Amino acid sequence: MPSASLFNMEGSTLQVLFEGEPYYLYSTDSERGTIHQVASGIQPQPGNPRGFIATVGLNISNPMYRAFLSMGYGDAEMDSLKAEYKIYMHMAHLQGTVIPRCYGYFVGDKPTRVGQKTQRVGCLVLEYCCEDRVRALTEEEFNRQIMSHMCKIHAAGVEHRNINYQFPRHIVKQGLSPRIVNFSKARLHKCVGAIPAASNGQLMGMGATCPELVQLELNYGLRSGTMIVPPQPILEPYVNGR
Secondary structure, eight states: OOOTTSSOSTTOEEEEEETTEEEEEEOOOOSSOOOEEEEEEEEEETTEEEEEEEEEESSTTSEEEEEEEEEEEHHHHHHHHHHHHHHHHHTGGGBTTTBOOEEEEEEEEEOOOTTOOOEEEEEEEEEOOOBOSSOOOOHHHHHHHHHHHHHHHHHTTEEOOOOOSSSOTTEEEEBTEEEEOOOTTOEEOOOGGGOOOOTTSOOOSSSOOOHHHHHHHHHHSTTGGGOOSOOOOOSOOOOTTO
């Protein structure tokens, strides 16, 4: 598995063999070096019209690893992907353990035929996460890890803001462990101590307590094995595959 800095090099390019045509994308968000890679074998992610699974390597004949490609078209979608990329890089120390590794954000033009208007495209490249289908953690242990991961994200100064408890698309599995994803609505956030709630679900008497962590505690925390409060989303629902 390549390091998270592999793609983040000035002048790096990514050729995506997508929809039968090559997309030539580039990155200028780094400080040193150059690497040119090809993403092929593109497969759509079920239920996500902008998500794709690909094999990435120096060329088609030498695949190195599998990646998740999050595509965006036009200014609004590209701005959202770029903001999400910045959040991933802000949490670089959590990549590979709490969140997926991020290999870069690339931009370019969608291939067009003569006479067609050029359309800008962005591509966020992330580690492809795949669950262990043989072994499994207990529900209590899996929920404990989710809660621990979310506390680390808040300790890093990030509020997720896109958690949907009824359809938890903010969680994927890598082996046995969860990874937190879908930071398209995240923002930087001061969360003193990153402490959610007491074991009985009541707010701790320590002044301000983070509302997102309180709700997470009720759904994944110490009470997760004996749910008392039904899971309720606290922010906007899943929209447009993101």
